[in-house]
Amino acid sequence: MPNYYPAPAQPYPIGYPPGPWPPYQQNYTGPYGHGDEDSETAKPDKFTGRDPSKLRPFVVSCIMAFDSRPRKFATDRQRVSYAASYLSDIAMLWWQPILVAFPELSIRNDWGEFVDQLNTYFGQPDLAQASERALRALKMQDYQHVNKYMIEFSEHATHTGWNDVALYGEFYQGLAERIKDQLLSLDRPQMFQQLKVATLKCDTRYWECQGEKTTPSGQNRQSTSSSAPEKLGSNLTASSNTSMASHTNPGIRVGGKLTQEEWE
Numbered sequence: 385m386p387n388y389y390p391a392p393a394q395p396y397p398i399g400y401p402p403g404p405w406p407p408y409q410q411n412y413t414g415p416y417g418h419g420d421e422d423s424e425t426a427k428p429d430k431f432t433g434r435d436p437s438k439l440r441p442f443v444v445s446c447i448m449a450f451d452s453r454p455r456k457f458a459t460d461r462q463r464v465s466y467a468a469s470y471l472s473d474i475a476m477l478w479w480q481p482i483l484v485a486f487p488e489l490s491i492r493n494d495w496g497e498f499v500d501q502l503n504t505y506f507g508q509p510d511l512a513q514a515s516e517r518a519l520r521a522l523k524m525q526d527y528q529h530v531n532k533y534m535i536e537f538s539e540h541a542t543h544t545g546w547n548d549v550a551l552y553g554e555f556y557q558g559l560a561e562r563i564k565d566q567l568l569s570l571d572r573p574q575m576f577q578q579l580k581v582a583t584l585k586c587d588t589r590y591w592e593c594q595g596e597k598t599t600p601s602g603q604n605r606q607s608t609s610s611s612a613p614e615k616l617g618s619n620l621t622a623s624s625n626t627s628m629a630s631h632t633n634p635g636i637r638v639g640g641k642l643t644q645e646e647w648e
Contacts, residue, residue: 428467433475433506442470443499460495467498478505515543524560530587533558534580548576559583562590 428445431438446467450457457463471479482489491497508514519540524533537558541551556564556579566586573579 428470430470430472431475431506432473433471433478434473436506436508439502439507443467443502446470459493460498461493463495464492464498475502475506511543512545515540519544519554519558522558524558524563526560526562528560529591530559530563530583533560534583552576552579555579563587566590 426445426448428442428449429438431442446463449466450463457466468479468483482491491501519537522533522536522540524530537555544551546554552575555576556567559567563583563586566589567582570582570586573582
């Protein structure tokens, strides 16, 4: 099948390698309510420092807590103290000397530095390269929904630093063949975001068609099962009539035939 969606002519990343963690920006600027301090949100899991893949979810959980309670986490010191309270194991062993250092180290008042240091000591050392390899190996299967593929793709793409042109080509290459076939009948999306929207529509149409194909067979099974009692009822009626006839005329056997003795 011809490839009408070739890889882009410039599959090179921009700003590679990317900075793993931008400074935290507090986006909430509206008035604070009285319930802000008591807002309930999921707490981060303890970060031990032994599994580099758990660093990002840990930091994301912390940021979600900051956003849900902006008044409580108004300063970097409050954010760092909160996140550090969920360190354990070797991550806590790293933090303890910083906590008691004198004079006080700047990391205790700088969220960006805190996350950078966590990434240096406990993050994946080749995160960008590992993300590139994972992105190229990622393939959508025909039986999968495209949203699962899109989520996994975005997870790895975040760490590559690639521009949308490069991501466009790599995203298309990993799509299931059934999606590519449908895309050939459409006008080619010009932007990466447009390609994602088009693939979602194609996937939705595919699964709708699959649902329509299974509906008639279900109806046939229902009609077959409903006709079975009627057939059984007719057999019982015929059997009953035959039995009654034999009782009325004892000389007549089943099937209307006389025995040899009765002929004589």
